[in-house]
Amino acid sequence: MSLESVFGVGQSALTAQTYRLNVIAENLANAEVAAGSPEEAYKGQYPVFKSVFSEIDGSMAMKVAVDGTVSDERAPRSSYEPGNPIADANGFVYKSNVNSVQEMASMMEASRSYQTNIEVMNTAKDLLMRTLTIGQQ
Amino acid sequence: MSWVDSSLNGQVIALQLKAERAELIAGNIANSDTPNYKSRDIDFRTEFERRISSEAGGALRQTSSLHMAPEGARSSHVEYKEDGAGEDGNTVEAEREQTLYTKNAIQYQVSLQFLNSKIRGLKLALKGE
Numbered sequence: 001m002s003l004e005s006v007f008g009v010g011q012s013a014l015t016a017q018t019y020r021l022n023v024i025a026e027n028l029a030n031a032e033v034a035a036g037s038p039e040e041a042y043k044g045q046y047p048v049f050k051s052v053f054s055e056i057d058g059s060m061a062m063k064v065a066v067d068g069t070v071s072d073e074r075a076p077r078s079s080y081e082p083g084n085p086i087a088d089a090n091g092f093v094y095k096s097n098v099n100s101v102q103e104m105a106s107m108m109e110a111s112r113s114y115q116t117n118i119e120v121m122n123t124a125k126d127l128l129m130r131t132l133t134i135g136q137q
Numbered sequence: 138m139s140w141v142d143s144s145l146n147g148q149v150i151a152l153q154l155k156a157e158r159a160e161l162i163a164g165n166i167a168n169s170d171t172p173n174y175k176s177r178d179i180d181f182r183t184e185f186e187r188r189i190s191s192e193a194g195g196a197l198r199q200t201s202s203l204h205m206a207p208e209g210a211r212s213s214h215v216e217y218k219e220d221g222a223g224e225d226g227n228t229v230e231a232e233r234e235q236t237l238y239t240k241n242a243i244q245y246q247v248s249l250q251f252l253n254s255k256i257r258g259l260k261l262a263l264k265g266e
Contacts, residue, residue: 003156006163013167020170049171051164060157060215062164064171112170116235120163122240129157130249131152135256 003131005061006124012052015101015115019066020047020110027098028107034093036086040095041076043090044103045069072097141259148252150188151162155245160236161215165229173226176218176234184214 023045032041050067074097082091139201161177218228 002153002160005160009160009163009167016170049168051168051171051174054159060164060177061160062168062174062177064167097204109170116231120166120238124159124163124239127156127242127245127249130246132251134249135260 002060003124003128007110007121009061009063010117010124011086012065014114016049016066017110017114017117018045021114023047023069024103024110027096027103028100030131031096031098031103034081034084034086034095035076036088036093038076038094039080042098043076044096046072055102071113077089091096122127139157144259146250147189147253148157148264150185150247152245154179154184154188155241155248158241159238159245162234162241164236165234166231169227169229169231169234171227174229176228176230177215178218178237179215187214 027044033042034136035041046071048067049064052063052065054061054063076094076097079091080091081087081093084093087093158179158181163177165174165176165178220228221230222228
């Protein structure tokens with residue numbers, strides 16, 4: 001029965017969205033970390049998803065998986081803090097290029113996606129439970 | 138094919154197709170953030186008619202395990218949605234897919250209901266009460 005593979009698909013999406021939430025948390029946590037040079041500054045990370053097709057059980061389901069993360073190569077924010085012990089010769093420290101507002105929006109998107117996939121699995125569960133009682137009334 | 142088979146067959150095929158659609162649409166929802174993913178679906182009417190005619194013996198049949206499988210006898214013809222791609226080439230519209238999924242779930246329950254009434258009818262006929 002192909003309704004069962006909805007659980008596999010949903011579960012793959014939950015894993016992917018959890019991964020995304022992890023990366024976002026990491027970005028937000030490191031948003032204000034200062035470094036002594038532009039190269040050392042924290043770069044925002046972004047997960048990239050890919051779809052995985054498994055035809056083992058004859059199902060046509062398209063699962064989702066994490067393909068890896070790409071880092072944001074935009075220039076870090078420089079901030080003039082001559083009192084900071086790690087400031088460079090000109091008195092600058094370099095902070096991550098993470099845009100907190102963007103990360104928050106992305107976080108909400110990930111959490112909505114997570115909820116939607118749970119809803120999808122719940123519906124599939126209800127349908128399967130009803131299918132089990134076929135011919136009993 | 139026995140008479141029980143033939144009276145239930147249509148609803149069973151409909152149920153199977155709706156389960157397949159649920160699977161496809163769940164895949165679309167799961168892949169709503171995958172770059173270059175194209176939304177997939179099957180056309181219920183054409184698939185249903187094709188299955189009905191192949192079950193009724195209109196299509197090629199395998200009478201030996203050595204025979205090649207007739208093209209697409211079991212698997213459905215999946216259609217890809219090409220329009221409405223965003224910047225990342227993804228053509229999944231989350232709201233649309235969610236609506237389709239819910240609609241399909243309701244239609245699945247309708248088929249179940251019909252199947253149940255058929256079974257009830259058959260039982261009644263067998264008991265003769």
